[in-house]
Each structure stands twice: as C-alpha cells, then as structure tokens.
Amino acid sequence: MSKKYAIGVDYGTQSGRAVLVDLADGTEVADHVTPYPHHVIDEILPVTGKKLDYDWALQHPADYIEVLKRSVPEVIRQSGIDPADVVGVGIDFTACTMLPVNEQGQPLCLLPEYSENPHSWTKLWKHHAAQDEANEINRIAAERGEKWLPRYGGKISSEWMMAKVWQILNEAPEIYEAADQFLEATDWVISQMTGNIVRNSCTAGYKAIWHKADGYPDKEFFKALDPRLENLTTTKLRGDIVPLGTKAGELTAEMAQLTGLIAGTAVAVGNVDAHAAVPAVGVVTPGKLVMAMGTSICHMLLGETEQEVEGMCGVVEDGIIPGYFGYEAGQSAVGDIFEWYVEEAVPAYVKEAAALENVNVHEWLETRAAAYKPGQTGLLALDWWNGNRSVLVDTNLTGLLLGCTLLTKPEEIYRTLLEATAFGTRKIVDAFHGNGVAVDVLYACGGLPQKNRLLMQIYADVTNREIKVAASKQTPALGAAMFGAVAAGADKGGYDSIVEAAEKMARVREDSYLPIPENVAIYELLFQEYSKLHDYFGRGENNVMKHLKAIKEEVTE
Ligand SMILES: Nc1ncnc2c1ncn2[C@@H]1O[C@H](COP(=O)(O)OP(=O)(O)O)[C@@H](O)[C@H]1O
Ligand SMILES: O=C(CO)[C@H](O)[C@H](O)COP(=O)(O)O
Incomplete structure (x- = not known):
C-alpha cells in the first residue's frame, strides 16, 4: 500500500499555514505559509475607507479561502505525492473569531447590501470592543448565580462569542436581524470545504458557554441580558455540536479543484490552535x-x-x-x-x-x-x-x-x-x-x-x-492534520482515535529542561x-x- 498523508491548516492572526504530514510517523513533508492579503483590519474598513473604532480587529473571510487555494496545492507540489494519498484534512484557528452568515452560509460582509457595515465582518479573537457587553454578562450572570460562571474562572471574556454577538445586536441590530447564524470562523471554513455547517465542541465549549450535559445557558439568562437575545441559542447559534475528530464531511468537487485534492477526502470538524497542539506533543x-x-x-x-x-x-x-x-x-x-x-x-x-x-x-x-x-x-x-x-x-x-x-x-x-x-x-x-x-x-x-x-x-x-x-515547529498544524487522519479513520489509512494518532505521529525533542x-x-x-x-x-x-x-x-x- 502506498504511503498515506494528512494535511493540517493552521489559521493564525496574520497568516495561514498548510503542513503535509506522513501518517506513519508524523514527519512533516512540506509546509507553506500564505499571509492574509487583507491583513488584520484594525484601522480602516476596506469598502468604505472609514476609520474603525479603537479596540476593533476584523478579518476578511476570503483570505481564509486564499490560504486553501495557495498553500494546499503548494504542499502537494513540494512533496510530489499523489493527492489521492491524502486521506484527511483538518484545520485549527484562532478563537473566538466569528462571523454572521446568511441562509446560504455566505458571510454578510461579502454581500454588497451589508459590506459597508463593520459589524457584518469577521470579528477576530482580539477584537476587544465588546468589553461593555462582557462586563454586563458577568454582572448579570453573577447576580443570577449562573452555575456555568465558575467553569470560566468566574468571568467570561470580551473576546468570546456571546459578548461579540451582543455588541452586534446593540450597535447594528439590522446586521443581527440579517444574520441567519453566527459561526466560528473555523466552522465556517469547514462549511466551505464540505458544504455542511457543523459546530465543534471545542469552540462551543470554550468560547460560547456550551456544556456537554447542560447545553447553553438557558433562555431566561439571555432574556435577562436583552429580551431580543432570548432565543439566540436555538436560532442563530443553532445546530448540533460534535466532538473533535468527528468527520464534518467530505471535500466538495469545487474545493477539490481549488486545492488540488481529491473530491471526497475526509474533513475533520474545526479546532482551536492551542487545543490542536496538545495531541501534537503527544499529550493525551x-x-x-x-x-x-x-x-x-x-x-x-x-x-x-x-x-x-x-x-x-x-x-x-x-x-x-x-x-x-x-x-x-x-x-x-x-x-x-x-x-x-x-x-x-x-x-x-x-x-x-x-x-x-x-x-x-x-x-x-x-x-x-x-x-x-x-x-x-x-x-x-x-x-x-x-x-x-x-x-x-x-x-x-x-x-x-x-x-x-x-x-x-x-x-x-x-x-x-x-x-x-x-x-x-x-x-x-x-x-x-x-x-x-x-x-x-x-x-x-x-x-x-x-x-x-x-x-x-x-x-x-x-x-x-x-x-x-x-x-515540530508547526505544532498546531500537525495536531490539525492528526484530527484529519482521525476523520478519515483506520480503514482509509488514517486512525480511529486521536490517542492512536498521537502515539504514532507526535514527537518531543530528546533533550528536556530539568530543574x-x-x-x-x-x-x-x-x-x-x-x-x-x-x-x-x-x-x-x-x-x-x-x-x-x-x-x-x-x-x-
Ligand atoms: N530570542 C528571543 N527570546 C525571547 N523572546 C523572543 C525572542 N525572539 C523573539 N521573541 C519574542 O517571540 C514572540 C513571537 O513568538 P512566536 O511564537 O514566533 O509568535 P506567535 O505568538 O505570533 O505565534 C515575540 O513576542 C518576540 O518578542
Ligand atoms: O484564545 C486563544 C486560544 O483559545 C488564542 O489566544 C487565540 O486563538 C490566538 O492565538 P495566537 O496568539 O496563537 O495567535
């Protein structure tokens, strides 16, 4: 049987990086970085030329697709492998990096009727302009004795989903209304690769106050924040939330053409950069x-x-x-x-x-x-x-x-x-x-x-x-590739669990630092x-x- 590979794509703050990995031992065969053409948008909104407020940080969703278009074909070219031997693809992302989309999953910022409104754009993890909303969420949650608050060390951050969504509602209710869903960028990219919107348990849990047993905070809490948010989790945050390593779907024909991979390649659900790094150093x-x-x-x-x-x-x-x-x-x-x-x-x-x-x-x-x-x-x-x-x-x-x-x-x-x-x-x-x-x-x-x-x-x-x-110098991307291999499964040449993948593919240096x-x-x-x-x-x-x-x-x- 020919050697099998997986590709991990690590979406950072300034750039995205693809790494092609040998599934037998985790060897990184090729890597390629694509700097985001629109950089971090934190001063001027591209379409209007208008200045953004202090503490804003946006990204352009087309840049994420550009990474797939440039870096994935490049790692295949560099390695000289047959794309049919790539059994799975995984991605990891900064988080909470989120965006509003319409019923077709299109980012509102790419639609002319919304693009001039900065709230239609992707809010990057370090967009800190929702601090007022985060403070209110924390105050009201503490007052109500919400049992989820201690799970977040007693405070949720302005970087996270609920604060960002509420800022959109407060400052641009028309964008809130127009949004069919709010998605983590990691889930949006996977939806573009597979045609399926699938929310992952990592970003939902760490960034959107979701709990495996209890789900999201209840409607009464959201109503106490703002009556217009009462049904947020069953409407604009709706959808099943699935564990890491789950197969989100298969690469579409259109994406296969864009990336040079084979249509039908297994794609794992999205992940977060720091979290993907854990199995990549062998920690399970x-x-x-x-x-x-x-x-x-x-x-x-x-x-x-x-x-x-x-x-x-x-x-x-x-x-x-x-x-x-x-x-x-x-x-x-x-x-x-x-x-x-x-x-x-x-x-x-x-x-x-x-x-x-x-x-x-x-x-x-x-x-x-x-x-x-x-x-x-x-x-x-x-x-x-x-x-x-x-x-x-x-x-x-x-x-x-x-x-x-x-x-x-x-x-x-x-x-x-x-x-x-x-x-x-x-x-x-x-x-x-x-x-x-x-x-x-x-x-x-x-x-x-x-x-x-x-x-x-x-x-x-x-x-x-x-x-x-x-x-590895590309630890998150290696982890993302490992989850791609798990999405493929052992019968396709991947692995049945992340523990097995880590046993074979993760490596630390021989020398360590001792106190x-x-x-x-x-x-x-x-x-x-x-x-x-x-x-x-x-x-x-x-x-x-x-x-x-x-x-x-x-x-x-
Ligand atoms: N020799 C060094 N010793 C300590 N810090 C360094 C050194 N060289 C660069 N840095 C710091 O490393 C940081 C960048 O780390 P890196 O892991 O490459 O970036 P990122 O966090 O963006 O992935 C910068 O903040 C820089 O100040
Ligand atoms: O909140 C985080 C992970 O939960 C990270 O800080 C965020 O994703 C940005 O990471 P990096 O500094 O590596 O770009």
Whole structure:
C-alpha cells in the first residue's frame, strides 16, 4: 500500500499555514505559509475607507479561502505525492473569531447590501470592543448565580462569542436581524470545504458557554441580558455540536479543484490552535501541562474531573481530547513583553553591540542575562504589561519593575522580565495543582522554546518541573492534520482515535529542561515575594495601577 498523508491548516492572526504530514510517523513533508492579503483590519474598513473604532480587529473571510487555494496545492507540489494519498484534512484557528452568515452560509460582509457595515465582518479573537457587553454578562450572570460562571474562572471574556454577538445586536441590530447564524470562523471554513455547517465542541465549549450535559445557558439568562437575545441559542447559534475528530464531511468537487485534492477526502470538524497542539506533543492523558509559548501563552491541561479553578479561561468536557475535561488558562503577554523591552526600552549601545556581533537584541541580552544567578539582579517584576488573563482576570492591571539602582544593567532587566513571566506561569500551575488538577510535567511548543534556552531553564526552575519541548515547529498544524487522519479513520489509512494518532505521529525533542535544585530554592524565595506583590496590587489592597489608568484617561480626553 502506498504511503498515506494528512494535511493540517493552521489559521493564525496574520497568516495561514498548510503542513503535509506522513501518517506513519508524523514527519512533516512540506509546509507553506500564505499571509492574509487583507491583513488584520484594525484601522480602516476596506469598502468604505472609514476609520474603525479603537479596540476593533476584523478579518476578511476570503483570505481564509486564499490560504486553501495557495498553500494546499503548494504542499502537494513540494512533496510530489499523489493527492489521492491524502486521506484527511483538518484545520485549527484562532478563537473566538466569528462571523454572521446568511441562509446560504455566505458571510454578510461579502454581500454588497451589508459590506459597508463593520459589524457584518469577521470579528477576530482580539477584537476587544465588546468589553461593555462582557462586563454586563458577568454582572448579570453573577447576580443570577449562573452555575456555568465558575467553569470560566468566574468571568467570561470580551473576546468570546456571546459578548461579540451582543455588541452586534446593540450597535447594528439590522446586521443581527440579517444574520441567519453566527459561526466560528473555523466552522465556517469547514462549511466551505464540505458544504455542511457543523459546530465543534471545542469552540462551543470554550468560547460560547456550551456544556456537554447542560447545553447553553438557558433562555431566561439571555432574556435577562436583552429580551431580543432570548432565543439566540436555538436560532442563530443553532445546530448540533460534535466532538473533535468527528468527520464534518467530505471535500466538495469545487474545493477539490481549488486545492488540488481529491473530491471526497475526509474533513475533520474545526479546532482551536492551542487545543490542536496538545495531541501534537503527544499529550493525551492528565498531569501534563502544554504551554503554547509565543507573544502570549495558552496553558492547556487534561483532568479526570470538572474542578473549579480560580481565573482559568475554561473547562470543557471533550474540549481537547475526548474522554477528559480540557482546562485552558493563559498569560496575555509573554514574548510581547520582551519585544516591548527590546523595541522601546534598551539603550542604543545594546542595539549597536548586538549589530556588531551579528546577533539580534534578544540573543545579545539572553547571553549576558544567563551569566547571572537567580536572585543576583536584585530585581523583581509583575508581568502585567497587557493585563492579567489568569488568575486575576483583570485587563486593567499593568506592569511593575522593582529594585532598580544606578548600577542596573539592561540584561538584568531582561532577565527579570523572563522571570516575571515564569512566575505568572507558576501562579497558573499552582492554581490547577492546588485545586485537584495535577500538573506533573510541562510541555512547550510555539516560537519561544526554539528561541530562548535561558527562558526555558528559568521556567523549569521556577515551576520545579521538567519541560519537554515539541519536536515540530508547526505544532498546531500537525495536531490539525492528526484530527484529519482521525476523520478519515483506520480503514482509509488514517486512525480511529486521536490517542492512536498521537502515539504514532507526535514527537518531543530528546533533550528536556530539568530543574536545577539550587536555582529552585532561590526562585522559591523570589516567588514568595512575587506573590506578595501579586496580591497587593492585584487583589485590591493597593489599586494604584487602576488609579493611574483613570487619571491617564481623564487627562487624555
Ligand atoms: N530570542 C528571543 N527570546 C525571547 N523572546 C523572543 C525572542 N525572539 C523573539 N521573541 C519574542 O517571540 C514572540 C513571537 O513568538 P512566536 O511564537 O514566533 O509568535 P506567535 O505568538 O505570533 O505565534 C515575540 O513576542 C518576540 O518578542
Ligand atoms: O484564545 C486563544 C486560544 O483559545 C488564542 O489566544 C487565540 O486563538 C490566538 O492565538 P495566537 O496568539 O496563537 O495567535
């Protein structure tokens, strides 16, 4: 029998990437990236040229199809394989990235009668303009004692489906009316590939307050938000919600022509980027925390039971791997903090020295920061440059650097920022571990583990846990391909379960990061100090960060 393959397509914030994977062992045979032609639309709406409000972030749905059109034929061409040997396709997406569609499943923004209204466009996950609606959802849910609220750590986010839908209703009721359904972009792309609209349990669970046993919050809750929302879940969010790995359908003839694949190829239901990465590093059982480390960190963990954990983003049964409760938490800025420092705050002499040595500024700082022992800088920082996503869930918190003297060096500050993000992860690890969801070992994927060894050693020392690193540089796309193989099934050359696919296809690097006992001991002391600052500034004892923000807003108006 000829070799069999699957294709995973990872839809990120700036671009989409296709990866063609050998099903026997997970080898990534070819990959190709298509930057979105319309980029992130966060300043000007293309059709009107009108300025968008602050905090808006939209995407163009045609860009998603462009990725299929350019990147899928390219991986087939590069690999030289017979398209008939691709048994399945899966995708993963940022989330909640959502759009309104008509009865035919067409995005309203592609129809001339609606395209001038920004609310007809795809709202990207980082569209943060529905914060007022999120605040109201949280207030009303808390008042009513909604039992689903603790499943989301006590607060739902402005990034999620209900806040975004309500913003559309409030600001553009005509678009709300015209929408036959609101879909996650991941489900919309699958509908374009297969002709079937099928909602997946991952985005429904984490981003749309859906629960396997209880379904969505009841109508009374939605009525309490706004009487016009009473029937939202049975009308514009209607439809069966199916587990990850389910076959959504088969590639249509039209899509086969566009992609160069064979009509009838199995297509898996949609998935989320961070969640797809979990089986791709071989994690299919509890106790192993997967960190997707880049500009931010998503922390993913499996558990046997549904536990309430302060500040987690959510717990969803079957939300990551069928048969387990999938937990998600996160830090809203990690690489972005290092980027801020490198771009905005290092002295010119550092940039010049790095250029002379032909290394980038991060690498220059890392080398020098690595020469310090834990505690030797005398510095401590709070990693809230972009607010706090878990455990405190407060976007109004800001960063803090403590302990500077006239002798403080840039590399010491850089090291302190790396440490601060590690302490942020330790808070999340402790929140899970202390609430009965074991965290025994860490797995890292994403860009940062490839870029900064010091950072990874600090994370191992601060958490006092081994860190295994993904062998793949395209971890979410590999995971999406694995779910594509599961959609195909073993009789077509794929796999019958994601556990089997992970056994054969997932890989981590041979070397791992082990905690160094003497570093662990010092970091334990520093973490106690971090925790005091964390609670003092983060739990209301000293609201100076919020006062500064309020004064800033007042004088800026
Ligand atoms: N050597 C480095 N050490 C630490 N951070 C780095 C280094 N090089 C780049 N970064 C940070 O990595 C982040 C990008 O990570 P990456 O995983 O590639 O992106 P994304 O999260 O968009 O997928 C940026 O925020 C950047 O500041
Ligand atoms: O909320 C998320 C996953 O639940 C992610 O933060 C979102 O999808 C964007 O991911 P990335 O930073 O990797 O583009």
